[in-house]
Amino acid sequence: xxxxxxxxxxxxxxxxxxxxxxxxxxxxxxxxxxxxxxxxxxxxxxxxxxxxxxxxxxxxxxxxxxxxxxxxxxxxxxxxxxxxxxxxxxxxxxxxxxxxxxxxxxxxxxxxxxxxxxxxxxxxxxxxxxxxxxxxxxxxxxxxxxxxxxxxxxxxxxxxxxxxxxxxxxxxxxxxxxxxxxxxxxxxxxxxxxxxxxxxxxxxxxxxxxxxxxxxxxxxxxxxxxxxxxxxxxxxxxxxxxxxxxxxx
Amino acid sequence: xxxxxxxxxxxxxxxxxxxxxxxxxxxxxxxxxxxxxxxxxxxxxxxxxxxxxxxxxxxxxxxxxxxxxxxxxxxxxxxxxxxxxxxxxxxxxxxxxxxxxxxxxxxxxxxxxxxxxxxxxxxxxxxxxxxxxxxxxxxxxxxxxxxxxxxxxxxxxxxxxxxxxxxxxxxxxxxxxxxxxxxxxxxxxxxxxxxxxxxxxxxxxxxxxxxxxxxxxxxxxxxxxxxxxxxxxxxxxxxxxxxxxxxxx
DNA sequence: TAGTGGTCTAGACCACAAT
DNA sequence: TTGTGGTCTAGACCACTAC
Numbered sequence: 001x002x003x004x005x006x007x008x009x010x011x012x013x014x015x016x017x018x019x020x021x022x023x024x025x026x027x028x029x030x031x032x033x034x035x036x037x038x039x040x041x042x043x044x045x046x047x048x049x050x051x052x053x054x055x056x057x058x059x060x061x062x063x064x065x066x067x068x069x070x071x072x073x074x075x076x077x078x079x080x081x082x083x084x085x086x087x088x089x090x091x092x093x094x095x096x097x098x099x100x101x102x103x104x105x106x107x108x109x110x111x112x113x114x115x116x117x118x119x120x121x122x123x124x125x126x127x128x129x130x131x132x133x134x135x136x137x138x139x140x141x142x143x144x145x146x147x148x149x150x151x152x153x154x155x156x157x158x159x160x161x162x163x164x165x166x167x168x169x170x171x172x173x174x175x176x177x178x179x180x181x182x183x184x185x186x187x188x189x190x191x192x193x194x195x196x197x198x199x200x201x202x203x204x205x206x207x208x209x210x211x212x213x214x215x216x217x218x219x220x221x222x223x224x225x226x227x228x229x230x231x232x233x234x235x236x237x238x239x240x241x242x243x244x245x246x247x248x249x
Numbered sequence: 250x251x252x253x254x255x256x257x258x259x260x261x262x263x264x265x266x267x268x269x270x271x272x273x274x275x276x277x278x279x280x281x282x283x284x285x286x287x288x289x290x291x292x293x294x295x296x297x298x299x300x301x302x303x304x305x306x307x308x309x310x311x312x313x314x315x316x317x318x319x320x321x322x323x324x325x326x327x328x329x330x331x332x333x334x335x336x337x338x339x340x341x342x343x344x345x346x347x348x349x350x351x352x353x354x355x356x357x358x359x360x361x362x363x364x365x366x367x368x369x370x371x372x373x374x375x376x377x378x379x380x381x382x383x384x385x386x387x388x389x390x391x392x393x394x395x396x397x398x399x400x401x402x403x404x405x406x407x408x409x410x411x412x413x414x415x416x417x418x419x420x421x422x423x424x425x426x427x428x429x430x431x432x433x434x435x436x437x438x439x440x441x442x443x444x445x446x447x448x449x450x451x452x453x454x455x456x457x458x459x460x461x462x463x464x465x466x467x468x469x470x471x472x473x474x475x476x477x478x479x480x481x482x483x484x485x486x487x488x489x490x491x492x493x494x495x496x497x498x
Numbered sequence: 499t500a501g502t503g504g505t506c507t508a509g510a511c512c513a514c515a516a517t
Numbered sequence: 518t519t520g521t522g523g524t525c526t527a528g529a530c531c532a533c534t535a536c
Contacts, residue, residue, distance in 0.1 A: 004448075005505060008460065015445065032522065042507045044293075047523080051297075052304070052460070056445055063522045064515030074442075079495060175497055185497050192491040194443055194464060196264065196305060199253075210523085211257065211301070213462070215443060221497075242441040244493050246328060248424055248434050248470075254524060281503065291526045296504080312503045313534030459504090 006041050010049035018058050018069055029059065029067040055211045057238030070238075075101060075146055077235065078243045079190060092173040094139050094147065103141040109167040111135040113155065120152045123220055123230040131155040135166045138204060146239065148204050151231035157183060174221055174229050187222040194237055205236050213237040255290050259298035267307050267318055278308065278316040304460045306487030319487075324350060324395055326484065327492045328439060341422040343388050343396065352390040358416040360384040362404065369401045372469055372479040380404040384415045387453060395488065397453050400480035406432060423470050423478050436471040439493075443486055454485050462486040 004012065017023045030038065035046045050067060053059045061067045078097055098105030114134045121128040132152045139147035151166060151174075158164045161181040166174075175185045197207055197214045205214070217233040235242075253261065266272045279287065284295045299316060302308045310316045327346055347354030363383045370377040381401045388396035400415065400423075407413045410430040415423075424434045446456055446463045454463070466482040
């Protein structure tokens, strides 16, 4: 019944073996020559099938060695509004997630003052060109980068305060930092989308150079309806699961 | 600096033109022959580049005619706990989203009693084999399918009540349906992941037959900590954006 | 009929790993 | 040195569309 072209049939077949666990992380797939025999197709067709799985992050080819199943350990990013404030002072949301996954969390960051672009201005409900503090984060779990983020805060809110530079307070998260200067964050909005990773992200997330996909979360924090921080959070789409707890009413 | 292989360079180049709006929905790309000339590569390389973009849902080839930019209109799925109960009686969450997007919403569904699989049992905190009501939904916007969903409800909760068959009350959503039988849903959990679409989903979502990607939301509703419904919701990853509003504290 | 995209073959050449 | 995967060429054959 399946009238799929050969390269898709091979890709589906191998994909099923990986997601079902029949092939496990770090296992070596049969060589190209063997796959050509088994499926009775040319090398090009096998290569096409493997290229699809590589872009999905399921396998990784090593020239001269073989094709291996990639570690697909699920990382979880929790977004749990109700717990954010009570846990402040102890750890950032990211550090909490890492600890929950039994991993050693860490991050790098750098900040600079910039003028708001049109898009950032719209998200922060300020004027294009207004001064913002831009911070880039790179989050690590067990030494490997797993999240990239860029945040923007209107300097009209934080200028001259003790939390003007986010990196110094990154350990506790945005909600707790804003609490310090009397800004009560009471609401957040997250917009989740998916797209192909760009070159910077491929390198920054240690994705295979041949490409990969990311989930992008555009998050904005509000205090009494006024945006006080917005961020783009970029995650390896094949490795991450996003967990939302939603109180009803 | 960019040492990308030709097929990825071409894919990135065309992708950039599409997402930037330089090439718009329904525009026709140059023919394979022209792209071969422009990039000075063989047909295979151009085809590889186009295959990547097709799998991403950005383009669609029509044999004998040309390659066209696909309509990438963003659909938004809102998950807004605080408004769910107050809006009940008027429309389901899906119908509300469709209306917000200026579209005509609709759905098909079919229900049957089944025995809980191990996975469903774990999600509903019941025993494998316990009876559940399984319902499959297919949501339409302007006549086109945009969401697939399968839900499971423990019959221990709904057996013999007026909402035993979810389809008859689908118009109002789970929270309002459960309200009718005195079950106060007060919490929901959603787990968002991404993966390749399977054959059923390709057909059900009118995705290109050559493949595509979906966002999968595994949602569970709770009443006083007890799971009363769980569902797998499948969305075209290239068309949908997920919007979460998160009250802090 | 001419042009289009979709699938597939049968290789070549290279860098690299394992030995 | 042999085998491996990554990139790429130069086509063929087919189904389909537009004219």
